[in-house]
Amino acid sequence: MTVKKILKMGDARLIERSQDVDDINAAKVQTIITDMQDSMQYYGGIGIAAPQIGYFSRIIMFGFESSPRYPEAAPIPLTILINPEIEVLDDTQEEDWEGCLSVPGYRGLVPRHKRICYRGFDPTGRAIEREASDFHARVVQHEVDHVDGVLFPMRIEDMRQFGAEDVLWERLTGEAYTQAHRDQLCTIWGLT
Numbered sequence: 001m002t003v004k005k006i007l008k009m010g011d012a013r014l015i016e017r018s019q020d021v022d023d024i025n026a027a028k029v030q031t032i033i034t035d036m037q038d039s040m041q042y043y044g045g046i047g048i049a050a051p052q053i054g055y056f057s058r059i060i061m062f063g064f065e066s067s068p069r070y071p072e073a074a075p076i077p078l079t080i081l082i083n084p085e086i087e088v089l090d091d092t093q094e095e096d097w098e099g100c101l102s103v104p105g106y107r108g109l110v111p112r113h114k115r116i117c118y119r120g121f122d123p124t125g126r127a128i129e130r131e132a133s134d135f136h137a138r139v140v141q142h143e144v145d146h147v148d149g150v151l152f153p154m155r156i157e158d159m160r161q162f163g164a165e166d167v168l169w170e171r172l173t174g175e176a177y178t179q180a181h182r183d184q185l186c187t188i189w190g191l192t
């Protein structure tokens with residue numbers, strides 16, 4: 001079990017494009033994937049990208065099973081996607097709240113395409129191609145942004161809708177922010 005430290009926004013390496021994976025069978029690729037799995041599980045994210053743990057390769061991982069933490073979101077199969085690409089299926093965009101392990105304690109309202117098709121390869125080299133919409137599409141766009149060197153605050157159009165999660169929580173709900181809320185944030189905020 002190798003839990004890696006998460007790089008945080010401000011680190012110049014997070015805003016560079018990561019490199020294509022040339023050889024999916026390379027031992028290094030398997031190491032990266034194992035470390036991503038261990039780190040995502042440890043930090044409780046529903047998605048992670050290799051550059052967040054210091055590997056600048058185009059590998060992303062996302063997914064979660066049906067969970068009380070995400071009662072309104074349909075489960076997404078745990079997916080490891082190498083050299084991911086996105087095709088936008090229609091121009092409709094929707095805004096929703098996002099957070100990120102690399103931007104701890106902050107949330108923002110981010111526009112994303114509602115329907116996409118994504119493609120890439122699994123760790124055995126098999127091609128993956130799926131259509132996705134809504135929350136699933138949002139997660140994939142967020143993670144592909146990471147390997148393109150884009151962090152969610154760079155996508156926010158109205159910076160008044162960006163801030164510390166405890167402050168935003170109290171502003172939006174009128175309730176005091178407690179540890180219980182912190183534990184349940186995903187039900188309200190979507191991504192972590």
Ligand code: NI
Nearest residue numbers: 099100101102
């Ligand atoms: Ni992120």
